Amino acid sequence: MIDIIIIGAGTAGLTAAIYARRAGRTAVIFEAHAYGGQIINTPEIENYPGIANISGFEFATALYNQATALGAEVKMERVVAVSDNGAAKLVRTDKGEYECKAVILATGAKNRPLGLENEKALVGKGVSYCATCDGMFFRKKTVAVAGGGNTAIEDAAFLSNYCEKVYVIHRRDAFRADAKEVDRLKGRENVEFVLNKNVTGLIEDNGRLCGVEVTDKFSGEKTVIDVAGLFVAIGQAPDNTPFANVAALDDGGYIKAAEDCKTGTDGVFTAGDCRTKTVRQLTTAASDGAVAALAACGYIDSL
């Protein structure tokens, strides 16, 4: 039987694997998309202690290599269910079933979609969740950014460097982002703020995005803005619903657990962005990974 199954090969999951292997436990990580998690899109990380500057891809690859060199196994399978049979946990993936002694849920978070009907179909056809990845394809075109946090403001600033025009669509008139950055953006000639409005429709032409419908929060008035691209930056969202039977979730869908990374179920732990916490960063994900792995090892010792 596998000692520890880790769900998610992001920073939290890979760090957990490093600690589990160094404690002499077998560790298998399941990953649904690509190892590395959310950070692989980020061109520059400048706040990880001990590393002044590194790209997300390099960071993720170094972490992956460190974990696998220590003997952790990464399997590209999506976990669909976990069941608790006491001393043994059953983990079901889209390819098979695996038994283990302890489970660490390190499922992270994903870009939050707007939730509009044709949104999924338009990804890669005008709708994007990553300005630094896809911005270059909108050179000299008109685009919109939806959101009011730091990511939205940074995305708009980045896009304004080479797009003809950038609309910033925000559902309120106050910003969560740094005031200084917002002011700087307001000073740019090709940036227009569209405030107190929600994006309520995606208009397509021949399968590509050609405009967005926005609805005024107060008057309910609908207007259409012609854009070739929409960058959605309205935060992250977890997806822990398949695991609600072994881990209680809060209103936002995050796994309820304190700094000890324990869920309500013996032998099931959680780590990283998927857990209720105030700071979601690489450092806190790595920290959780260590705590959860050592707690899992302690639990296995007690069996």
Added chain:
Amino acid sequence: MAVTVVTNANFESEVLAADKPVIVDFWASWCGPCKMLSPVVEEISNTEDSVKVCSVNVDDEMELAEKFGISSIPTLLVFKNGQLANQSVGVIGKDQILQLTK
């Protein structure tokens, strides 16, 4: 077989005129997820004789990227008998890639 590097100049002969399904990987050096997908695509080029695998660097071949309306990378396009048959955006697994060619 290895991955064939495709440009605007040889697209017709390498992709459209190919005698088997062609997977075309649109990528760039600054794109992290692209660097994760490319090794998988390369592996397919070495193990699957029934498909041809090509790559397009979008920084060098903006015209090709525009021609196919690429606005997010990595994007995989699959061509059969000179026609665009399937496409996919983002990092996906080997099984899913091969499914696109079916």
